[in-house]
Amino acid sequence: xxxxxxxxxxxxxxxxxxxxxxxxxxxxxxxxxxxxxxxxxxxxxxxxxxxxxxxxxxxxxxxxxxxxxxxxxxxxxxxxxxxxxxxxxxxxxxxxxxxxxxxxxxxxxxxxxxxxxxxxxxxxxxxxxxxxxxxxxxxxxxxxxxxxxxxxxxxxxxxxxxxxxxxxxxxxxxxxxxxxxxxxxxxxxxxxxxxxxxxxxxxxxxxxxxxxxxxxxxxxxxxxxxxxxxxxxxxxxxxxxxxxxxxxxxxxxx
Amino acid sequence: xxxxxxxxxxxxxxxxxxxxxxxxxxxxxxxxxxxxxxxxxxxxxxxxxxxxxxxxxxxxxxxxxxxxxxxxxxxxxxxxxxxxxxxxxxxxxxxxxxxxxxxxxxxxxxxxxxxxxxxxxxxxxxxxxxxxxxxxxxxxxxxxxxxxxxxxxxxxxxxxxxxxxxxxxxxxxxxxxxxxxxxxxxxxxxxxxxxxxxxxxxxxxxxxxxxxxxxxxxxxxx
Numbered sequence: 001x002x003x004x005x006x007x008x009x010x011x012x013x014x015x016x017x018x019x020x021x022x023x024x025x026x027x028x029x030x031x032x033x034x035x036x037x038x039x040x041x042x043x044x045x046x047x048x049x050x051x052x053x054x055x056x057x058x059x060x061x062x063x064x065x066x067x068x069x070x071x072x073x074x075x076x077x078x079x080x081x082x083x084x085x086x087x088x089x090x091x092x093x094x095x096x097x098x099x100x101x102x103x104x105x106x107x108x109x110x111x112x113x114x115x116x117x118x119x120x121x122x123x124x125x126x127x128x129x130x131x132x133x134x135x136x137x138x139x140x141x142x143x144x145x146x147x148x149x150x151x152x153x154x155x156x157x158x159x160x161x162x163x164x165x166x167x168x169x170x171x172x173x174x175x176x177x178x179x180x181x182x183x184x185x186x187x188x189x190x191x192x193x194x195x196x197x198x199x200x201x202x203x204x205x206x207x208x209x210x211x212x213x214x215x216x217x218x219x220x221x222x223x224x225x226x227x228x229x230x231x232x233x234x235x236x237x238x239x240x241x242x243x244x245x246x247x248x249x250x251x252x253x254x
Numbered sequence: 255x256x257x258x259x260x261x262x263x264x265x266x267x268x269x270x271x272x273x274x275x276x277x278x279x280x281x282x283x284x285x286x287x288x289x290x291x292x293x294x295x296x297x298x299x300x301x302x303x304x305x306x307x308x309x310x311x312x313x314x315x316x317x318x319x320x321x322x323x324x325x326x327x328x329x330x331x332x333x334x335x336x337x338x339x340x341x342x343x344x345x346x347x348x349x350x351x352x353x354x355x356x357x358x359x360x361x362x363x364x365x366x367x368x369x370x371x372x373x374x375x376x377x378x379x380x381x382x383x384x385x386x387x388x389x390x391x392x393x394x395x396x397x398x399x400x401x402x403x404x405x406x407x408x409x410x411x412x413x414x415x416x417x418x419x420x421x422x423x424x425x426x427x428x429x430x431x432x433x434x435x436x437x438x439x440x441x442x443x444x445x446x447x448x449x450x451x452x453x454x455x456x457x458x459x460x461x462x463x464x465x466x467x468x469x470x471x472x473x474x475x476x
Contacts, residue, residue, distance in 0.1 A: 082338070221340045233420075
């Protein structure tokens with residue numbers, strides 16, 4: 001009985017699609033039967049089960065990327081009603097209809113809503129976002145981290161490389177080579193670690209390369225968009241301070 | 255030059271010396287409102303009595319202005335403004351910073367052509383600057399354009415100072431950045447009022463000079 005009551009309600013979608021990385025994008029409308037508590041991913045699953053557009057024509061099911069479905073993996077980032085966010089955490093009940101879904105075009109589109117976030121992982125490699133602990137012998141335990149520091153550093157460690165901050169940033173685009181806020185914040189995280197700190201100059205110098213921290217123009221959209229609430233602008237300002245100090249230290253020590 | 259240093263230099267030059275120059279320009283112009291023609295001429299003579307005035311102008315105004323202006327146009331070109339989807343105060347200021355930068359760039363060229371350039375080619379002397387300004391601001395259309403130019407310049411400086419404080423790592427946390435917003439926007443209001451009062455000061459009839467100078471002002475404007 002409950003099913004017959006809800007079957008009459010439907011949810012409208014306007015989805016931006018693209019068949020291949022080189023082809024042109026187009027929009028297609030869908031109508032999906034409403035179920036209580038549904039989110040954008042479950043609606044996309046419904047389209048997958050019954051791939052018919054709003055006109056009733058059979059079409060290729062919409063492709064998307066997702067993994068954890070609990071907003072910790074960062075895979076299902078897409079632009080929903082103009083805002084980049086995680087589709088798994090986008091509840092239909094809280095969205096204005098028709099729901100417009102687009103891929104995050106700051107990244108290369110692979111197909112439909114699937115994007116290639118490789119540039120973010122390249123950026124993490126560039127800034128050496130790891131802690132080197134491997135040696136030819138046991139290096140023993142590292143220095144301990146103060147609890148007061150661990151608490152704020154933990155917030156930075158929540159970054160899931162989802163790419164939402166890059167999509168929100170007006171300075172991450174084809175005209176610049178700016179690596180974006182996420183990697184800058186990771187430098188702060190790894191430079192805060194007592195062992196990671198031993199290599200902090202390497203990471204700061206990576207931020208002072210072309211496309212590094214200079215690309216930030218303080219629009220501060222990143223901190224508003226971040227689904228994990230990471231204080232990205234505080235991280236950027238802190239790294240501005242550290243790179244400035246490093247610059248003067250380098251000049252004055254030769 | 256590597257991006258980091260060129261951008262850092264752009265940020266520095268905007269405040270030191272260009273911001274300092276804008277403030278000194280405002281103070282000397284405000285003399286026209288406060289002390290009339292005598293006050294303004296006193297400020298002009300004081301500035302021109304500074305030692306090595308040519309080199310002061312070259313290194314503290316012209317070269318920094320050229321670098322900051324040209325590199326700034328490139329920075330403005332690089333942004334893909336997105337205030338439609340991200341209608342936030344900081345993002346709007348980010349966009350206005352770029353728009354006012356371009357307006358200020360055009361305005362400064364126009365204003366320098368009217369004043370400093372005419373002195374350089376010998377058409378007017380420093381003593382006739384007040385009369386030239388009187389000629390410009392007495393025209394309602396030019397007065398309005400000057401208000402736009404001046405508001406752009408003061409906003410660009412005040413908001414640029416806010417961004418400078420972030421970019422050099424002086425204001426790091428959200429509270430520091432919020433309070434510096436209040437201070438910088440207060441500076442924008444104060445500077446705008448003082449500049450506009452100075453412009454109304456120049457409208458006073460006492461700046462009207464001999465006909466010859468007015469003719470020069472007219473040819474400059476046409």
